[in-house]
Amino acid sequence: MNDETGGGYWSDYSQSCNDVNNDNFCDDPYPFSGGSVKVIDNYVWTVQDGWLTIINTPADTTVNAVDMSGINHTYSVSATHDGSSMPVTCDIASGALFPIGVNEVLCTADNGIKSTFSVTVNPPPPVIHSNSPCDDGCTHEGNNPDLKIFASGYVEFPVDGVSTISSVWKDPAGIVVYDEILQVNEQGQFNNEFDNPMYIRDMRDSGTYTTMYTYDEVVLDYSWNYLTSVYTPEPDNGPFTLPCSMQENGDGVSSSSCHGFYTNSVARAEIGINYHSGILPIQNYQAVGFFIDGNGTQGQNITVTLDLINPNESKTLVFENTISGFVSEFQMQMLGGSLVTELEPEEPAEQVELDIVAPQVLVPENIVVNTDVMTGEIITFNPTAVDNVDELLTPTCTPQSGSLFPVGVTTVVCTATDAAGNANTNSFTVTIDYKEFAVPNWVKDVAGFWYADDIDDASFLQGIQYLIQNDVIVVPVTESESEGGGTVPAWVKNNAGWWSQGAITDADFVNGIQFLIKDGLIQIN
Incomplete structure (x- = not known):
């Protein structure tokens, strides 16, 4: 600061000045008064370095809340004046509860100098809690095929707008036995009792199963033991190789073939026999057989009777198992029948027209x-x-x-x-x-009619909605963000007109359709 008399500089800093914003400059011109020197310089003087008050505050910080009330956050702050320590207090103390949101902390030194920093507290991340089928590493027994196995639990701190959770179960062989999307209600709860239930009968072998829940990129997975005596693998329908052991009766009838079949898990043996040595028919020809299961257990005896077998004739004996499940072997004993020495004259058989026409x-x-x-x-x-x-x-x-x-x-x-x-x-x-999207070319004519006002907005929107719902037009999956009721923006209609004239691409037109879906003007179920 210059004085009028000599151009010297003032060095009397004994009178204080305010520096509320801590920019090292006095907020107002230095308050000189009195004396014989007339101040002609109104320059805002800087605060002398040796007198500067420094408040050491943390950098702006972002933390996650531990619950919806926020977090008790600690920090460190100090102050010095002219190189010496000075007490400092903050309006939100270290260790206090910081609520969710942006918290501005104002710290004030004893001489009134202030400094601020912010603590941003984010909501706590979602936490998945599962009640089913049991805790990690536990054992769940299931022997009633009609009982449900529950996939239930709740999401702590759910995210706005995220209302589903994925539930995937794998059996001991890594085969997915349950893969469903479950609804999460407003309280964060989910339960598959009525929403895509899982039954004991859908489970497979006993052993270690894994469950994985996924909610908004948060994953909870664990393993659990499953014990059951209900599930047994079932054979596929159709023919299979059946080892057969057949003992003949010595009456000129011998076995010629053995074929196995499964129908709805029940085994069937078809045994071909041939009457190769004899001159008289045999009536009431019998054979008895039984199946042996995969554990070596013999099943019940099954008797088959043929009314009549003629010399040089081939027949098939059909044995059907009395229980379902896999079989490993079939054994048969031919018992024979009685020779027909006199045949009663047969009455003329009723003429039946043979059906030889395939459907x-x-x-x-x-x-x-x-x-x-x-x-x-x-x-x-x-x-x-x-x-x-x-x-x-x-x-x-x-x-x-x-x-x-x-x-x-x-x-x-x-x-x-x-x-x-x-x-x-x-x-x-x-x-x-x-296709990520597909629009038939003839829809361009409809878009052109709309652009030319030959059809109104409601008719065009109703027609596009019908075509999407019936897979005539395919657009990427688009969620509605509004309940509708608005008006169609002019740019969407212009897009349709330019598209009908070949001025823009199909993708540009589909972007407009997606906007109408998001805006609720087109409702897709």
Whole structure:
């Protein structure tokens, strides 16, 4: 500061000045008064270095709350003045409860100098608590196939907008036996008792199972032991190699073949026999046999009787097991019958017209479905068959209706068999075309009519909604963020017009459709 008389500089700093914002400058011009020197310089003087008050506060900090009340947060703060320690106090003390949100802490030294820092407290991350089927490492016994195994629990500190939790169970072989998305209510609770239940009958072998829950990128997984005497593997339907041991009776009838079959887990042995040495028919020809299971246990005796077998004739003896399950062997003993020495004259048999016409199998046209799901789509269909004798029949198809069809082309083969054993097949294809989005070209005409005001907004939106719900238009999965009721923005309508004229791409048009879905103007169930 200059004085009028000599241009010297003032060095009397004995009178204090305010520096509330701690920028090392006096907030107001230095308050000189009195004396014979006239101050002609109103410069804001800096505070002399040796007199500077320094408050050492922490940097702005972000922490996670331990619960919804916040967290008791500790910090360290100190102050010095002219190089010497000075007491300092803060309006939120170290160790105090800091609530969720941004907390501004104001610290004041004894001479009134202030400094601030912030502590941002985030809500606590979600914590998954599971009540099912039991704790980590525990043992759960299940021997009633109709009982449910619960996947329940709750999410502590749920996240706004996240209302589902994934539950995946794997058996001891690593096979997924349960994979469902469960709803999380407003209190954070989830329970599969009514929402995609899991039954004992759906479980597999005893052993160590794993459960994994996933909620908003938070994962809880654990293992548990499962003991059951209910589940036993079931054999697949169809033929199988059946070791057979057959003892003949010495009456000119011998066995020629042995074939095994499973139907609904029940074994069946079909034994071919041939009457090769004899001149008289044998009536009431009997054979007895039994199955042996995989544990070496012999089953019940099963007796089969043929009314009549003629010389040089072949017949088939059919033995059906009395219980279900796997078998390892079949043994048979031929018991024989009685020779027919006199045959009663037979009455003329009623003439029966033989059915030699196979049924006609009717299948749908080839099916093409667009999808935005890489795993494919579940496809249903309803084939029928018409027979000249049995009339309407229901074919069996592979894959069957309601199966998950993968992306690509799958051939479905449907077979129908009438009562006379005449069979016929027919086939069609199911093509699952994966596209992130798909819009038929003819929709451009509709967009052009809307742009030209030949159709109103409501009609256009209703039509697009129908086409999406019926998979004519495929768009990426889009969640609605509004209950609707608004108006269509002009840019969306302009997009539709430009798209109809080929000025913009399909993706640009789909972006507009996604906006309408998010805004609730198009409702997709």
